[in-house]
Amino acid sequence: MRSLVLYTALLIGANPAFGGEIDWQAAHDGGLAKLAQTDATPVPETTFTDPDGGTHSLKDYRGKVVLLNFWATWCAPCREEMPSLDALQAELGGEDFQVVAIAAGHNPPPAIKKFLTEAKVENLPVLLDPRQTLAREMGVMGMPVTVLIDRDGNEIARLIGGADWSSDAAKALIKQATAP
Template structure:
């Protein structure tokens, strides 16, 4: 009887995401059905990307923050649909603990990026560039858009291929859970 009670208790706590840790991944996947938790949380790429002024950056620049990295392009229709949601997420939750980082990968002229942002109403996202797709390739991006969630230590913890509703209540709950200290 004691054995059964211990087994039942272990199953209850193991299956209940509220006791499993700070992130309810089951609820996150219900809100963002294409979200896939990354096994073993590998470190993200150290490949450099640039800004329009020629400055170089790496994802390590964001260490200490939870980061949502979105790979996109000006010609990508799903990106056009998703970008306002990413902008709203950054506007509401971005700051000291969280940052949305949008990286235009491939051939994306800076004037076209500004035009894209103006047409879609984006005002809170950075203009960052991966013109030779080196970062995208190193991170296994095979289509667009792709969004990668990175923890404070610079490890990939989840990935979503395709567009989604990053301004939804479920997505915001996920980000709030990830940024709790």
């Protein structure tokens, strides 16, 4: 019996899903091949807005794991990717996790509304970085770019290009990142 308890404890301790560690290789093998782990780097506190003129910053999300996505209405890969970000937010978003999708650059409100309606996005707030101030500070050169941010406000991974964020690999990644 004692061996069973010890074996179970070792198994749980070695399992990344239980230890709060991320199995980067599993994420790559599962379809997130372009995801690159980065050294933990604090994200800027630069403000961005919403359509009503409210201001926000990434510090508003401290304590949560954030999947930050920079997108634009003219970006074809963004159009393909946005429904999966919306689905990920619908399934896992809440107290521990938030998808933060920011339209960077010139994206007129009617174009944003049309884009989100056509993509059937219902679970993500509209957030804007019209002058690309935050995007530039974060080294975004093209779109889409998605950044994984830990609870302490540090970038820990980045994916340049589109991805299926509603995939099993993406969900496992977020569950591992939010594990205690």
